[in-house]
Amino acid sequence: MHGQSAWPFQVGERLTYNVSFTGITAGQASLEVVNDAEVDNYHQLHIRFIAKTTFPLSAIYAINDQIDTWLDSKYLYTRKLTKKIREGNYKKDLYTIIDYDQSIAITNGDTIIIDQFLHDSYSLFYFLRTIPLIIGETINFTAFDGKKITPFQIITKTKETINTMAGTFPCLVVKPFREGTTLLKNKGDMMIWFSDDKNRLPIQIRIKLKYGSMLLKLKDINL
Secondary structure: OOOHHHOOOOOOOEEEEEEEEOOEEEEEEEEEEEEEEEEOOEEEEEEEEEEEEOOOHHHHOOEEEEEEEEEEOOOOOEEEEEEEEEEOOEEEEEEEEEEOOOOEEEEOOEEEEOOOOOEOHHHHHHHOOOOOOOOOOEEEEEEEOOOOEEEEEEEEEEEEEEEEOOEEEEEEEEEEEEOOEEOOOOOOOEEEEEEOOOOOOEEEEEEEOOOOEEEEEEEEEEO
């Protein structure tokens, strides 16, 4: 393991969330560090995000998303990404391999040239736990969602205390944005509340969807 002992997360960490959709309790989500294994001669950290709506909302607008991302175990940039998105009638399946040695990213057979390290949105839930977050400071990133490469910034906006079923946490509020606009995620944006402690847990996450926005609130911590 590449000097990861200093990291605030490890294989087996599983965070579960209650999901509310425009204010209505809607389902469950989880973020999990699945494993750290050697893939194609590189150590890769496998992260999985799952979000599902439950009845009665699922009868009206079913969400059943699974995103798997494989991050470089040392530097946490994205090496591989698979998405299985099911939101209402909207379906999308994506399989991306990023080959930094060849400077290419291949998604569902389409190839684009890359010239820097890329982060998918879901890698941010982990990468941002490993670096100092200072209120008012911005950090530059390059995002990749499987199709588009987007330069963007992350700003640590403020501190807020968040009450959850897992406890009460003072948090640092972090917002990705792009040159004055917001980072796209299904034509929306995202906000993350990280616990202001050594674990830097994503306590609350707001993700805008095609219709309305989804709020994930920590329910259970399995470290």
